[in-house]
Amino acid sequence: MSEIRLHEGELNIMELLWSNKVLAAKDISKIIKEYIGWEKNTTYTVIKRLIDKGAIKREDPGFLCKATVSKRTVQNTETVALLNKFYNGSLSNFFTDFLKNQKLSPGEVLELERIVGEQKL
Structure with missing residues (x-):
């Protein structure tokens, strides 16, 4: 499809x-x-x-x-379209821009670190 x-x-x-x-x-x-x-x-x-x-x-x-x-499929499609439209498909550029303007709790920081850590495996 x-x-x-x-x-x-x-x-x-x-x-x-x-x-x-x-x-x-x-x-x-x-x-x-x-x-x-x-x-x-x-x-x-x-x-x-x-x-x-x-x-x-x-x-x-x-x-x-x-x-x-x-x-989930629609979310993934729309996320890729958003990244392509505003960040030339760069996930790291999106996260850098987005996270600069956020106040994250310590728990949210730990969760993001855990997710990134899983990607390193």
């Missing part, structure tokens, strides 16, 4: 599916209307786009929707 890039509106629907495993499109529409305010047609358009991208599988009867891509 090629990488799937998702925009914020698509991620709203994917979050529902990652949490609930399978939902009928009508139920997705009701939830999205309540929390985001989208009309049914907007939600169905975004669901169709996600089906076309291969991120959702539709099952009948009932227009049941199920994610075909994991949250």
Whole structure:
């Protein structure tokens, strides 16, 4: 499967599916209307786009929707895209910039040291 890039509106629907495993499109529409305010047609358009991208599988009867891509996969794809866009793909440049502006607790520093230590093995 090629990488799937998702925009914020698509991620709203994917979050529902990652949490609930399978939902009928009508139920997705009701939830999205309540929390985001989208009309049914907007939600169905975004669901169709996600089906076309291969991120959702539709099952009948009932227009049941199920994610075909994991949250972890999408997170990894978006992280690489972010690194490429802002840091020329350099993880070390990202961490240097990001960590300069953070107040880390001693526990967070230890956790980062542990993670880096595992990479050395």
